Amino acid sequence: MTEHNLSENLIEGRVVPTHRTANFSAGPAALPTAVLQRAQAELLDYNGLGVSVMEISHRSPAFMEIAEHARNTLRNLLCVPNTHEILFLQGGATLQFTGVPLNLLGGADAENDADYLVTGAWSQKALVQAAAMELGNCRCVATGEPNYSTLPSGWCSQNAAYFHYCSNETVHGLQLEIRDIAPFVADKVPIVCDMSSDILSKPLDVSRFGLIYAGAQKNIGPAGLTLVIVDKSLLGRAHNYCPPVLNYTVQAQNDSMANTPPTFAWYLAGLVFEWVAEQGGVAAMAQKNTQKAALIYDAIDSSGGFYRNDVAQKYRSAMNVPFFLPNEALTNRFIAGATENGLLHLKGHKLVGGIRASLYNAVPLPAVQQLAEFMNEFARKNG
Numbered sequence: 001m002t003e004h005n006l007s008e009n010l011i012e013g014r015v016v017p018t019h020r021t022a023n024f025s026a027g028p029a030a031l032p033t034a035v036l037q038r039a040q041a042e043l044l045d046y047n048g049l050g051v052s053v054m055e056i057s058h059r060s061p062a063f064m065e066i067a068e069h070a071r072n073t074l075r076n077l078l079c080v081p082n083t084h085e086i087l088f089l090q091g092g093a094t095l096q097f098t099g100v101p102l103n104l105l106g107g108a109d110a111e112n113d114a115d116y117l118v119t120g121a122w123s124q125k126a127l128v129q130a131a132a133m134e135l136g137n138c139r140c141v142a143t144g145e146p147n148y149s150t151l152p153s154g155w156c157s158q159n160a161a162y163f164h165y166c167s168n169e170t171v172h173g174l175q176l177e178i179r180d181i182a183p184f185v186a187d188k189v190p191i192v193c194d195m196s197s198d199i200l201s202k203p204l205d206v207s208r209f210g211l212i213y214a215g216a217q218k219n220i221g222p223a224g225l226t227l228v229i230v231d232k233s234l235l236g237r238a239h240n241y242c243p244p245v246l247n248y249t250v251q252a253q254n255d256s257m258a259n260t261p262p263t264f265a266w267y268l269a270g271l272v273f274e275w276v277a278e279q280g281g282v283a284a285m286a287q288k289n290t291q292k293a294a295l296i297y298d299a300i301d302s303s304g305g306f307y308r309n310d311v312a313q314k315y316r317s318a319m320n321v322p323f324f325l326p327n328e329a330l331t332n333r334f335i336a337g338a339t340e341n342g343l344l345h346l347k348g349h350k351l352v353g354g355i356r357a358s359l360y361n362a363v364p365l366p367a368v369q370q371l372a373e374f375m376n377e378f379a380r381k382n383g
């Protein structure tokens with residue numbers, strides 16, 4: 001197997017040799033090499049304490065500083081207004097599928113309807129799990145089933161406790177901007193968004209959202225941490241059945257330490273936030289991500305139909321690019337050839353098959369260039 005030196009970063013001016021393969025995993029996904037190197041350097045002895053971050057109390061001054069610094073760095077990166085709380089929770093985005101209705105439906109005087117836009121596997125799951133709680137009436141306003149290749153039309157959300165959608169469908173490769181959504185949602189209806197696979201990939205107007213949630217393992221850090229950014233005006237509405245660890249109000253009052261938080265994941269997320277800031281922030285990320293995605297979509301579109309991606313041009317995801325070859329034998333040969341060339345974790349999600357290239361922030365441009373070259377060559381030889 002070919003090994004690639006994809007490290008783009010120096011640590012304190014030293015070039016640290018690394019052998020990092022091109023990792024297109026959908027999640028848990030690539031982390032910046034510089035972040036892992038820094039964590040490695042600090043692992044045994046964090047800041048002269050003689051212990052690792054994993055071994056200290058979440059209430060110790062050292063960890064409180066790590067926690068606060070991560071929260072502030074994120075607030076600056078995404079320009080999160082003071083109207084919104086930032087919470088560091090556990091349970092993945094999946095737990096928020098039920099956490100959202102537990103917090104926003106079923107309170108004494110709250111409206112009891114919620115509107116869901118279904119644009120792929122993840123928003124579909126969110127709806128199914130929310131509806132199963134039976135705390136209110138969770139309605140599907142529109143669905144892109146069965147192909148999920150575009151934004152459904154002819155819907156609106158006017159009277160609901162919240163409207164829910166997913167900004168980037170990780171399985172189906174469909175990405176939506178808030179401007180695609182907002183015109184169809186009444187101003188008084190808070191917008192709730194699952195941003196697990198595209199948060200931090202581009203600038204974001206947080207003030208447009210009542211609630212944003214994201215599992216960490218795509219674009220934030222290791223698995224085990226879930227971010228929630230919530231408008232303070234939505235606090236205090238939780239249902240009696242909402243467990244305290246899932247209750248945004250309780251967690252906000254306790255600085256996300258209603259119980260022991262995932263301390264090491266929180267620390268690593270903080271390092272990733274710093275790395276994003278050093279790279280020039282989310283605007284710089286967006287520029288690079290657009291460039292990376294264009295390489296892969298160009299390889300697809302210039303293949304004369306050998307590769308196929310059915311998502312409407314406007315909604316093609318810059319983060320997850322699913323594509324299909326003419327048959328399964330070629331798909332398998334593609335994966336084997338890619339693996340031989342050090343291009344890893346390209347197998348498509350089991351729901352849709354084919355290939356999926358995930359191009360999160362931490363996937364470096366040279367890795368994507370190698371993949372595009374491999375795709376072009378494979379199409380030439382097999383097309």
Ligand SMILES: *Cc1c(COP(=O)(O)O)cnc(C)c1O
Nearest residue numbers: 092093094122170194196197215
């Ligand atoms: C990965 C993912 C999830 C599920 O995340 P878990 O951490 O496994 O709960 C939910 N939504 C989206 C958009 C995802 O990409």
